[in-house]
Amino acid sequence: MTVNASAGLPATDSAAESRPASYTLTLSCPDRPGIVHAVSGALAAAAGNITESQQYGSPDTGSFFMRVDFTAPGSYESTRAPLEPVAEAFGMEWELHRAGAPVRTLIMASKDGHCLNDLLFQQRAGNLPIEIPAIVSNHKDLAGLAEFYGVPFHHIPVTPDTKPAAEDQLRALMEELDIELVVLARYMQILSNELCSDLSGRAINIHHSFLPSFKGARPYHQAHTRGVKLIGATAHYVTADLDEGPIIEQEVIRVDHSRTAARLAALGAGVEGRTLVKAVQWHAEHRVLLDGRRTIVFN
Known part of the structure; x- marks a missing residue:
């Protein structure tokens, strides 16, 4: 918490207000080269910071699965926007969730x-x-x-x-x-x-x-x-x-x-x-x- 020096009163902590939000991205699609690169690029375009990433390619079904935890400073809509063309290009079924939302x-x-x-x-x-x-x-x-x-x-x-x-x-x-x-x-x-x-x-x-x-x-x-x-x-x-x-x-x-x-x-x-x-x-x-x-x- 910061303090207003002239009034001696608590002031709004702007750093806390601007703290990046946490998200979880899950996706599945037909497996092919370039998926991880494309997803990482989309998250970078949203100024996202990946904190955990897991992926798996199924040899039985030929499908690729991925789960990514990341933080991003923008709104949910602005964070989602760069992912939409990537999802369409790779034929993904995907969801973007606010992390921790019950x-x-x-x-x-x-x-x-x-x-x-x-x-x-x-x-x-x-x-x-x-x-x-x-x-x-x-x-x-x-x-x-x-x-x-x-x-x-x-x-x-x-x-x-x-x-x-x-x-x-x-x-x-x-x-x-x-x-x-x-x-x-x-x-x-x-x-x-x-x-x-x-x-x-x-x-x-x-x-x-x-x-x-x-x-x-x-x-x-x-x-x-x-x-x-x-x-x-x-x-x-x-x-x-x-x-x-x-x-x-x-x-x-x-x-x-x-x-x-x-x-x-x-x-x-x-x-x-x-x-x-x-x-x-x-x-x-x-x-x-x-x-x-x-x-x-x-x-």
Whole structure:
């Protein structure tokens, strides 16, 4: 802070006001020579300073992926302008984000609260760059948890007969709240193919790693009877193919014969929460790019 010498009063810190803004650029396009050079030149034209850059060329799909953190002194529009002709020339799918801007996230859960609690706790602790304007559930069991964290709770019951109306209600809520990301935190309802398509690339689900070996109720008890030695979880993008979307993150831990079924379930809950939090964090930090049925994760 500077001080007005004549009045002895604080004055505006012009240096702080003119500090360059931070941005994250992500892009994908057919791989060819000159991409990095062209992108760097466009950022230089915007007086940008690159602070981190990662890139990957997929030998399987022939696609190139890039994520760049940089600072620039101009407005968002003036920073974006030099990138537009480069993106057109290379046929890029690209996004420019203000770094650290929280992603507006709707969380959906049913009765199990461990994943929901982990997300809410990590967001409140400042470890997740997301904003949570609402929680949606098909049951009322988690209303108290939502109240504890001060997040509005919306009970939208779902039956086979009411599912289309329930999804219409969900769509209206997402539009009203300007939702950018949906997280299924142990939401035990299958979304329609139409809704999955609408949410392509912006809905994340979590499931235990036993699928498809132990489907249905009490999977950890089923695993216990089979003497499993590894348990874990998979976080992935939602698609119409149930639990088969592009994988963002996975974690496994070893167990042995001494673990009871209840202990397996408790350990599994911890793994599920950690895995989902990590996937949401990487998505919100714009570190995940889609490569067909796979993901490229710059972490």
